Amino acid sequence: MSGNRRLELSEVGDVTVVRFVDRKILDVTNIHELGKELFALVEEQNRKKLLLNFGTVEFLSSETLGELIKLEKKVKQHQGRLMLTNIKPEIYEVFAITRLNKLFDIRDEEAEALAAFSA
């Protein structure tokens, strides 16, 4: 997909699988850019099923969590579905401390999420 600098996209059936280019989602500019690219998937490209694979992500901050929360809202507004997978234990700890593990649909592996999408 052209125009995406922070994301790598692939498609499995009607599910868009998103991987992150940055191992550490840090810089404020990068986070903003990442958010814009994610929102465009929903608002401009009208993708309904999004799977975010965090396998490459080693670090994120509360700014990134804020962008993910906005994404989750946009997906809901567009009657879509969002799942997060392959989150490393220390990153999962960040989701658990902030209780965002209750807000997001988090699955261990990509295959498990793909099966849930098609169920």
Added chain:
Amino acid sequence: MSMSLDEWIWQHEESFPSRTTDAKRLLESVLARLESENWFPHDIFGVHLALEEALVNAVKHGNKFDEAKRVHFIVRLSPEKLYVQVRDEGPGFKLEEVPDCTEDENLEKCSGRGIMLMKNFMTFVEYNDSGNMVTMEKARKRS
């Protein structure tokens, strides 16, 4: 402070303009130092997260990226703990007015998530009364 200065094995103080590049450089120097002292990766992850939040808060929310305003940074390392102080030149905030991000009704709108992460990953976190300075400590795990 409970420790005498001669117990610190590394100290650094710096005031820098409100730019994320300077914040990042200082953050990386602290993490590199912890790595060279063989701190556990999980402790380093926690310090990384807390320091990132404190520095972003100072540069972005405190000083509003105004490069005429400076962020004042102090770091001290002993064999047993890390001490960090971050002060900005902004108006500060009232800690008690930051909503509890773990309440169900706040999950989606909360802005205090960074502070919550700092408190969870550090051993000690304290704001001054005006809310423009945070002092944090992380006790080193040995096993």
